[in-house]
Every structure is written in C-alpha cells, then in structure tokens.
Amino acid sequence: MNIIGSKWVFRNKLDEASVNTRNNANLVAKGYNQEEGIDYGEIFSPVARLEVVRLLLAFASMSGFKLFQMDVKSAFLNGFINEEVGMIDKTLFIKKAISEIILVQIYVDDIIFGATKDSLCEEFVAAMQGEFEMSMMGELSFFLGLQVKQSKDGIFLCQLKYCKEIFKKFEMESCKEASTPMHSSCYMDADAAGKEVDQTKYRGLIGSLLYLTASRPDIMFVVCLCARYHANPKESHIKAAKRILKYLKGTTNVGLWYPSYSPIHLIGYSNSDFAGCxxxxxxxxxxxxxxxSSLISWHSKKQACVALSTIEVEYIFVGSCCAQILWLKQQLANF
Incomplete structure (x- = not known):
C-alpha cells in the first residue's frame, strides 16, 4: 500500500573507500501534498546539528573513549518517545551508572555512541538489536560524509572523499592548485555588467562547498561570500568559486584535529569588520x-542591519557568540 503524496527513493550507501556497504530504500512523504486527517498527523525525524557531532567527537577524545556506529535497517519517523532525552538536544540520549556514562547521538537512522566503560556499550548494542533490526558498523569511521580517524592520541576529522567527489562533479580533477581560497586583491560585488552563467551549476557548486565547511573553517568566509550572489551569478562569481576548488586541490588532506586528554574549557572568539560591504x-x-584545543563551531555572516559605529558592530555579534556559547555549555552540562 502506498501512502498518498509519497515516493520510494532507492540509493546505495558507500563507505569512505566508495565501497557499497548496503542498499537503502526510503519511503519519503511529500509534505506539501499532505492533508490533515488524510495523511500524517505528526512526524518526528531526529536530526543532530553538525556542531553537536563535532562536540561529541571532541568530548570523546578528551575523555579517552572510542565511538561506535550502528545503523537502523527499518526506521519509522513518527511516534511517541517516553524516554528522557537531552535537555537541549533532543537527539541526545544519556545513561549514567554511578561514575560511568554512555552517550548516544541520533541522526535519522544512524546512531553513534560511546561510553566510559565498555560493558555499557555492549549492553546498549544487545538491547537495541533485541528490540529493532539494527546492524553494528564497528568503530566510527565514516558518518554523514565525514571521515573519522580515531587513535589513542586523538581524533582526526576530514572530508577527503567528499572533496574528491566535488572535483569530479564539476570537472576540476586536473585543475591547478592555488595557495589561498581567495586572492588578496579580490573584491566581489553584484557585477551588474558581467556575463551571466548557469544558475543551476553555480548553486550546485556553492551548495557542495557549503557542506564541505563542516570540517573546513578555512573556506567558510569566502564560500559564504560567494553564496550571496547565487540569485544572479556572473562569470566573475563562478571564477571566484572555482578558485576555492583550486585551493582545495592542494589541501584535500586538511581537517580538524581533536587531541586526547586536553583540559575541557569552553572558549569563544568573535570579530567583525565595519561597513565592509x-x-x-x-x-x-x-x-x-x-x-x-578542539575547534567545534564557527560562523561567518553579514549582519542584517547597518551599524553606526564599530562598538555597535561588536555588540551585535558578541551577543550571537554568547548565545552559541550558552547553548554549547548546556550541551556539555548534559554530558
């Protein structure tokens, strides 16, 4: 029986070496076609924020325990949850046993978890496999396009495989390397007199680069700058975007390093220009x-209003910086 306003989506799930690990069949509902009383009344899909995943990786590295991964074979994205979950993050499940703790992070049908005691992980795996159809994927190594290398010295996070896929998709596999993601003398504007380019291709390139910023803060500013002109891209804009690919060509192995046994201190920094646009x-x-010493969150954005002084500029974004710190603080309190 097919649900009104839905479609089946079939795809292959690949690991970091592009080897097919399993086949996926998803029944996806078209939200704009649903009518109350006919289709769904309410659906729930647990999706963790990427900074939460990075926070968990950093915390696991500092606490000295490994993370593992499980995959749900059959996921139903609706229903009631009676168990207590994280106060701030509704995709975080925690169980404490005296001085030991197990942390479970959910992203739709993917689960990553780790504990300060091995027996807690074994109990969790047995309980989940006894209740649901689940497969144990072993130590966490590839999650949401992020490659994770765990060692006794720390955790390394990168997107090497995803980066190579971008080169292939936009035919930049043999491009020359650039030393920086943006030329020091480059200034981008609307370029009203410039030559128009294919909007679909430009938006696809910017969208791909935006997801790459999940582990590459060094390209965050220039990618966000190029994203401002996705509505009417010109030749100068796509040239700037391709320079980012040339920079990535020589830095594909760059990523984030989360050292082990580092002191757990939460620190935030913010900075702004004044009337830079x-x-x-x-x-x-x-x-x-x-x-x-672990970078877990970063942000680059043009402010919504025009500030009249440098002090006003700083206050506007310090407020945003503090809000993020308070959110991360509450997440750590759950840990």
Missing part, C-alpha cells in the same frame, strides 16, 4: 568556539 555598508562578523 561597499554595496549596502553592512558589516561581516565571524565567530569560533573551542573545547580546549
């Missing part, structure tokens, strides 16, 4: 947040 005189601000 010559088109509307708005300022661009950036933040980054570290857990000890």
């Amino acid at each position: 010559k088109l509307d005189q708005k300022s661009t601000s950036g933040t980054c947040h570290l857990l000890g």
